[in-house]
Amino acid sequence: MDTSEALDEPQDPVESMLGALTLTASRARTKEDIFTAPSQWQPHGRVFGGQVMAQAARAAMHTVDDDRAIHSLHGYFLRPGDITEDITFAVDRIHDGRSFSTRRAQAYQKGQPIFSMIASFQDEDPGVDHQTLMPTGIPDPDSLPSAQEVLRSIGHPIADVWAKTRAFDLRHVPSSLYITSEGEPSPTQAVWMKCLGPIPDEPNLHRAAFAYASDFSILEPVMRAHGMNWSTPGLKIASLDHAMWWHREARADEWFLYAQESPSAIGGRGLSLGRIFSQDGTLVASVAQEGMVRVPNPS
Numbered sequence: 001m002d003t004s005e006a007l008d009e010p011q012d013p014v015e016s017m018l019g020a021l022t023l024t025a026s027r028a029r030t031k032e033d034i035f036t037a038p039s040q041w042q043p044h045g046r047v048f049g050g051q052v053m054a055q056a057a058r059a060a061m062h063t064v065d066d067d068r069a070i071h072s073l074h075g076y077f078l079r080p081g082d083i084t085e086d087i088t089f090a091v092d093r094i095h096d097g098r099s100f101s102t103r104r105a106q107a108y109q110k111g112q113p114i115f116s117m118i119a120s121f122q123d124e125d126p127g128v129d130h131q132t133l134m135p136t137g138i139p140d141p142d143s144l145p146s147a148q149e150v151l152r153s154i155g156h157p158i159a160d161v162w163a164k165t166r167a168f169d170l171r172h173v174p175s176s177l178y179i180t181s182e183g184e185p186s187p188t189q190a191v192w193m194k195c196l197g198p199i200p201d202e203p204n205l206h207r208a209a210f211a212y213a214s215d216f217s218i219l220e221p222v223m224r225a226h227g228m229n230w231s232t233p234g235l236k237i238a239s240l241d242h243a244m245w246w247h248r249e250a251r252a253d254e255w256f257l258y259a260q261e262s263p264s265a266i267g268g269r270g271l272s273l274g275r276i277f278s279q280d281g282t283l284v285a286s287v288a289q290e291g292m293v294r295v296p297n298p299s
Contacts, residue, residue: 018205023037052114064121079109141255242287247283260274
């Protein structure tokens with residue numbers, strides 16, 4: 001990578017994210033609603049997976065009445081996206097029932113699909129209520145170094161770029177995996193996250209922001225289980241599919257804990273599971289992702 005080009009990053013990262021999550025309705029076809037949205041700048045030139053997933057969710061949200069909230073999505077990352085191109089989203093209104101609505105959304109660049117998703121929406125219904133507990137013994141986020149502090153301490157141009165272009169602060173427990181993997185190998189970690197700036201008081205925008213953030217660090221437990229980090233020579237890692245379930249309302253511009261674990265890795269693929277809790281212990285969402293994880297001479 002030409003690091004001199006990488007340093008020419010664009011505007012404030014929160015403004016960039018919110019701009020990417022602002023879709024333009026293009027036209028309506030017989031079965032599909034069409035939207036377009038910009039791609040965010042990234043130093044490696046590829047569209048961030050969390051961005052295109054959140055945009056697809058937003059596109060689907062625009063075709064459902066406000067009294068029905070997204071409660072799940074299942075998506076596949078098909079091709080790397082190009083940050084120099086806008087993205088077109090086609091939404092198929094598959095079903096509208098008495099309580100649930102189902103939508104299929106496809107993201108395209110240059111006429112080829114780069115992401116495919118199906119999502120379900122539900123109106124507010126009464127029912128039983130329980131949740132798993134937030135992990136205990138996790139340090140308070142204010143006691144941990146910010147992602148910007150950790151990245152800038154690395155002293156590398158690309159790390160400096162990451163410190164300036166991410167819309168979320170990530171504070172790892174026990175420590176980040178940017179250049180080292182400290183402690184004994186373990187398939188678990190926790191990450192405190194919060195958007196670096198305020199997000200407007202629109203529930204769907206916060207739901208989309210949680211989808212956006214859910215793609216950060218979710219495959220790191222696979223790496224941590226084998227003592228790897230993002231600087232491991234020859235490491236190749238990419239998201240393959242992603243599932244998310246929203247349980248309860250919360251704000252993405254307030255601290256939330258992303259507790260993550262990897263139950264399995266085999267055949268060049270790793271599976272990670274995540275639970276998102278608000279700081280008061282409320283279970284906000286659950287996540288599952290499988291990714292390609294390849295490294296020379298794996299242990």
